Amino acid sequence: MLARGGAQVQIEYTMKALAHIGVEADHLQWWNSQQTGDILHQVGLIPQHLIRLAQANGWRVANTVLFTETCNRSRWSLLLRAFLIRPTLSIPLPFALRASLHWQTYHLTDQMIVGLQAERDLLLDVYGVAPEKVSVVPLGLSETFLNAGPPLRTEEHLICTGRIIESKNSVELAQLALVAKVPILFVGKAADPSGQYWHKFRSLIDGKYVKYRDYVAGESAVAELLRQARGYVLMSQYENWCLAAHEAAACGLPLLLPDQRWSRERFGNQALYWPRGRNKAAGIAALQSFWEQCPKLPPPKIQFFSWIDVAEQLRDVYSRILR
Numbered sequence: 001m002l003a004r005g006g007a008q009v010q011i012e013y014t015m016k017a018l019a020h021i022g023v024e025a026d027h028l029q030w031w032n033s034q035q036t037g038d039i040l041h042q043v044g045l046i047p048q049h050l051i052r053l054a055q056a057n058g059w060r061v062a063n064t065v066l067f068t069e070t071c072n073r074s075r076w077s078l079l080l081r082a083f084l085i086r087p088t089l090s091i092p093l094p095f096a097l098r099a100s101l102h103w104q105t106y107h108l109t110d111q112m113i114v115g116l117q118a119e120r121d122l123l124l125d126v127y128g129v130a131p132e133k134v135s136v137v138p139l140g141l142s143e144t145f146l147n148a149g150p151p152l153r154t155e156e157h158l159i160c161t162g163r164i165i166e167s168k169n170s171v172e173l174a175q176l177a178l179v180a181k182v183p184i185l186f187v188g189k190a191a192d193p194s195g196q197y198w199h200k201f202r203s204l205i206d207g208k209y210v211k212y213r214d215y216v217a218g219e220s221a222v223a224e225l226l227r228q229a230r231g232y233v234l235m236s237q238y239e240n241w242c243l244a245a246h247e248a249a250a251c252g253l254p255l256l257l258p259d260q261r262w263s264r265e266r267f268g269n270q271a272l273y274w275p276r277g278r279n280k281a282a283g284i285a286a287l288q289s290f291w292e293q294c295p296k297l298p299p300p301k302i303q304f305f306s307w308i309d310v311a312e313q314l315r316d317v318y319s320r321i322l323r
Contacts, residue, residue, distance in 0.1 A: 017306075
């Protein structure tokens with residue numbers, strides 16, 4: 001989870017903020033049997049044996065799972081998942097099979113900590129986790145973005161930040177930009193510089209409608225690029241909280257986002273959304289319409305959280321677990 005990306009940002013900034021408010025935080029030293037602590041907080045799936053080992057040593061266990069794909073499934077898909085999972089929880093299973101079902105861990109932990117109400121509903125309704133065992137704690141933004149200042153919107157392009165990868169639909173968005181004749185600046189490194197997807201994306205860069213920057217020196221430079229752009233666009237298959245969209249909104253940009261649970265919960269009717277389905281003509285029309293409306297569109301007026309806000313909410317959850 002410390003590989004470059006949103007989870008890495010969440011972990012590192014959360015640990016720094018916890019230390020700032022007086023909560024000791026360190027990475028788990030799995031090789032050190034003498035390491036002590038009160039709570040093991042894992043971001044990402046946690047093996048059952050690690051939960052039991054921590055609890056046997058007197059630690060409480062908190063788990064943050066990023067339900068990036070599952071949370072955004074269709075209503076019928078989630079109902080089917082609940083229909084299959086809920087009965088399974090009530091019947092005895094062989095140990096090896098039980099250990100392989102990762103959702104069993106949601107019941108073994110002392111607290112599940114998620115960022116969205118939609119994820120809390122998923123844990124309650126689909127996986128049958130007790131309400132008192134699920135807490136919602138938002139993700140934060142760094143002071144660089146929170147204090148970025150008013151937007152400039154001096155550049156004649158939209159902007160999309162994030163890795164060039166299949167899950168972001170980078171190639172598909174670039175293709176739309178070329179057909180719609182809407183300039184988009186892509187900012188982010190290739191997830192796999194030797195992979196076919198990157199080579200396909202690179203072949204679409206024309207410097208006019210598909211612009212690209214792979215390296216930006218620090219958050220301040222990213223914030224400046226966001227402030228200069230006309231609007232922010234994202235066409236991911238799935239997202240969780242999406243720090244990039246929040247950074248863009250904090251820098252004063254209007255947003256064009258996938259119509260998914262996370263985006264509706266966080267931005268409601270204060271963002272524009274791609275049409276559902278994979279209708280290319282509808283996608284082109286949505287991109288052109290957003291481009292034309294951008295100069296008059298205000299940024300979303302939503303509540304932003306600093307990482308200190310996040311740490312303080314986590315401290316309250318940790319205290320509750322220990323009590």
